[in-house]
Amino acid sequence: MxxxxxxxxxxxxxxxxxxxxxxxxxxxxxxxxxxxxxxxxxxxxxxxxxxxxxxxxxxxxxxxxxxxxxxxxxxxxxxxxxxxxxxxxxxxxxxxxxxxxxxxxxxxxxxxxxxxxxxxxxxxxxxxxxxxxxxxSWRTVTELFLLSAMYFIGTALYVKTVIRERNNIRFYYGSVLYHLLAAVAGMILFPSLIVPLIILLLRAAILPKTGITAKRTGMIEIGFSLMLYIAVLVLYF
Known part of the structure; x- marks a missing residue:
């Protein structure tokens, strides 16, 4: 299989x-x-x-x-x-x-x-x-495209700090900086979603320091994706 x-x-x-x-x-x-x-x-x-x-x-x-x-x-x-x-x-x-x-x-x-x-x-x-x-509204769908891309690029950076770049302090700071800039951009593009964006920033800053495993990272990420989806349905529209 x-x-x-x-x-x-x-x-x-x-x-x-x-x-x-x-x-x-x-x-x-x-x-x-x-x-x-x-x-x-x-x-x-x-x-x-x-x-x-x-x-x-x-x-x-x-x-x-x-x-x-x-x-x-x-x-x-x-x-x-x-x-x-x-x-x-x-x-x-x-x-x-x-x-x-x-x-x-x-x-x-x-x-x-x-x-x-x-x-x-x-x-x-x-x-x-x-x-x-x-x-x-093509503007709405474009904003959601940007939100999706921003979230998943951040996730790719964060996952690398947990697995392949675990000991790369520069990569870790780069990931945190990216999430910080994403949160700032979110305040302008979709201010109603600032809370989940801050949660994602905290994820990128804290979880790599806990020694979390790759398997658990994947499982938890499902929860973060669900959080973002619910936040869009409840807070964005």
């Missing part, structure tokens, strides 16, 4: 949270269901593809690519027929995925630029979801 199931636990939150923000900023439509399934299958398909590029062992990952590709195809066809405009939303994903392919090829997937590229790609799903939901 390691060939079929992505091992990046944090990516599941990036897969779901921007999609939910897109629904929240528009209206729930039946088309959101096949759109989410398509988005999920694209992610699942990209995992063995990137592993094949990284290892050069495409034969090893051919079966999961075939399975996910066959499942994905009817959803892609259906969505294109139902909403041809969705094809335009794919265009900005192409260069971002090209960056992921490059870092997979060079076996440097942990690079921060690669993380940021993947984060932006995940967060961009908010726009087609908003469009399908016949949302009215």
């Amino acid at each position: 390691k060939k079929y199931i992505p091992n990046q636990h944090g990516a599941w939150a990036m897969l779901v949270l921007p999609f939910l923000f897109g629904v929240a900023s528009s209206q729930g439509q039946y088309l959101h269901i096949p759109l989410f399934l398509c988005w999920l299958l694209i992610y699942l398909f990209s995992f063995p593809l990137l592993q094949g590029v990284k290892t050069g062992k495409f034969r090893r990952y051919a079966q999961p690519m075939k399975v996910y590709g066959l499942l994905l195809l009817p959803f892609v066809v259906y969505l294109i027929i139902a909403e041809p405009v969705l094809l335009w939303f794919v265009l900005p994903l192409v260069p971002l995925f090209a960056v992921n392919l490059y870092y997979a090829k060079t076996k440097n997937e942990r690079a921060l630029i690669n993380d940021i590229s993947a984060i932006l790609a995940f967060c961009l799903i908010i726009y087609p979801v908003f469009y399908v939901g016949e949302g009215e």
